[in-house]
Amino acid sequence: MTNEELEVQVADELFWDPKIDDRAVAVSADGGIVTLRGTVGSLRQKREARKAAERVYGVVEVVNDLDVRLLTEHRRKDADLRGDVLQALMLDALVPSTVDAQVKDGHVTLTGTAEWHYQRDEAEFVAGNILGVTGVQNDVTILGPLPSTGDVDDSIQRALRRDAKLDAQGITVETIGHTVKLTGDVRSWAERDAAVAAAWAAPGVKNVNDRLIVSYY
Numbered sequence: 001m002t003n004e005e006l007e008v009q010v011a012d013e014l015f016w017d018p019k020i021d022d023r024a025v026a027v028s029a030d031g032g033i034v035t036l037r038g039t040v041g042s043l044r045q046k047r048e049a050r051k052a053a054e055r056v057y058g059v060v061e062v063v064n065d066l067d068v069r070l071l072t073e074h075r076r077k078d079a080d081l082r083g084d085v086l087q088a089l090m091l092d093a094l095v096p097s098t099v100d101a102q103v104k105d106g107h108v109t110l111t112g113t114a115e116w117h118y119q120r121d122e123a124e125f126v127a128g129n130i131l132g133v134t135g136v137q138n139d140v141t142i143l144g145p146l147p148s149t150g151d152v153d154d155s156i157q158r159a160l161r162r163d164a165k166l167d168a169q170g171i172t173v174e175t176i177g178h179t180v181k182l183t184g185d186v187r188s189w190a191e192r193d194a195a196v197a198a199a200w201a202a203p204g205v206k207n208v209n210d211r212l213i214v215s216y217y
Helices: 003-016 042-056 078-091 117-128 151-162 191-200
Strands: 025-030 033-040 061-068 099-104 107-114 135-138 169-174 181-188 207-214
Touching: 003 025, 003 033, 003 042, 003 207, 033 042, 042 061, 042 117, 061 207, 078 099, 078 107, 078 117, 107 117, 117 191, 151 169, 151 191, 181 191, 191 207
Parallel strands: 033 061, 107 135, 181 207
Antiparallel strands: 025 033, 099 107, 169 181
8 A cells, every 4th residue: 555545545544534634634655554643632632533544454554643623612720621531530430539630731640650551551541531622641659469471472362362353472571670561463453452451451561662563564
């Protein structure tokens, strides 16, 4: 697929997704690397645009340079926005009470602690869905025991058994302290996401160094 053909495919996917207003989005491609530029009306749309681009066959990497520009009626005072973010975090049972949020110029910074990555990830997801939020910086610290290579290997094997589409044989796992490094080739973004999620599922993992390459073959 040529760069021009890939650009058309990604643009069509963005247009097809009703959750995205693609009127101010520009797509460029270079050797499978797709760059999204322009503006969208919410952080949720920026996330969805990345997901849409990753669904297109031939995309090996997405550079999401979209800016979030709110309509005047959607702009909020930071104090009001922080209150809504904290309320949403409190109402979500997956987010621990140890997570706090600060807001400056519409940008949310999450702080505090969590036992698991999924709790940290959920806090970021919830905050990013609040109308008026233009960005989220996730500084929540993950607590937990020191992970072992066996824990991570087992989690990936369990993911493999759960998902027939995931082939973990091409994935190499290296655990150093609280960091897990994944290298190798996967056949799709779905496989990549499943492998990364499996690594995060190991107790005590605080960082996943994702070096997986999406190869279409």
